[in-house]
C-alpha cells in the first residue's frame with residue numbers, strides 16, 4: 001500500500017507563474033476553502049480585545065530567522081510597505097511555490113479497504129455524528145459506508161468503489177460552492193456524493209508580512225486574504241474548511257495527515273497546525289506567522305502549559321512572548337481573523 005501520493009511532490013521548487021493577472025485574480029477568488037463566510041462574520045468587525053493592552057505587542061520571534069529556507073523560492077528580504085491601516089512600515093518579502101518539499105502530500109480519498117484516505121471532521125451539525133461530538137476521523141471506505149447509511153448519501157457505490165473527483169471536476173465543485181447552488185442544481189449539473197480531491201500545482205506567490213507587527217484598531221477577517229498566514233515551510237495557513245458548504249452537496253474534502261489539501265486554485269494549503277518535516281514540534285513551538293506578522297504557536301505555550309484565555313482571533317499577549325496566536329486541537333484549529341495590520345499587498349484579489 002502506498003501511504004502517500006508522491007508523484008506530485010517536486011524534488012525542487014517548480015516555478016509555474018500564472019499566465020495573467022486575471023487568472024491570478026480568478027484563482028485567488030476561487031480558493032474557496034479560505035472563503036468561509038460561516039466563520040468570518042462574528043469576528044470581522046470586532047475590535048481587538050485586551051490582548052493588546054497587557055504584555056505589549058512586541059514579539060521576539062523573527063520570521064526571517066525561522067522560515068525554512070529550503071522551502072522558499074527567494075530568500076526573506078525586507079522592503080517598504082503600506083499596511084492595512086494606511087501607515088508606512090517595513091515588511092518581510094519572499095516568494096513561495098505553495099508546495100512542500102520536505103513531505104509528500106495526500107492521500108485524501110480512500111480507494112479500497114487497504115488504501116484509506118485522509119481525515120475529516122465527523123461533526124454533529126452536518127454529518128449527524130451519533131457520538132454527539134465533533135471528532136476528526138480517518139476517511140476509510142468503511143466510514144464512508146457508515147456515512148451513506150446514516151445520511152442517505154451514496155458516496156460508495158454498490159460494488160464498493162468510491163466516487164472520487166477527477167482533477168478537472170474541482171472546477172465544478174468550485175462553481176457550485178462559490179455560487180451557492182442548491183443540491184438539486186448540483187445533482188443535475190454539478191458534482192454530488194463525491195470525495196473531493198485534486199492534485200495541486202506549484203505556483204509562485206509573493207508574501208509580504210510586517211516585520212514589526214502591531215495590533216490594529218479592528219480585526220481583519222482572513223476571508224479577505226489569500227489564507228490567514230504562512231507555516232514555516234512556506235505553505236499557506238487557511239481558516240477552518242467550510243464544512244457546511246461542502247457537505248451541502250453530500251461531498252467531503254479530506255485533509256492529509258499534515259492537515260493539507262488542494263484548494264480551488266489548485267493550491268496546497270493547511271487547515272491545521274500539525275508537526276510536519278522541517279517544522280519541529282508544532283504542538284508547542286512556533287508553527288508559522290499570521291499575515292499581520294505575529295507568530296502562531298501550537299495549542300499550548302512552549303513549556304507545555306495551557307494557553308489560557310484567548311481573544312476572538314485565538315491570540316493573547318504574555319510577558320515572555322508578547323502578542324502571539326495559538327492553534328487548537330478543535331474548531332477553529334487555526335485562526336479566523338488577525339488582530340494586527342496586514343500588508344496592503346496581501347489581498348485575495350487584485
Ligand SMILES: [Zn+2]
Nearest residue numbers: 033238241263
Ligand atoms: Zn481547504
Ligand SMILES: [Zn+2]
Nearest residue numbers: 301307318326
Ligand atoms: Zn500563548
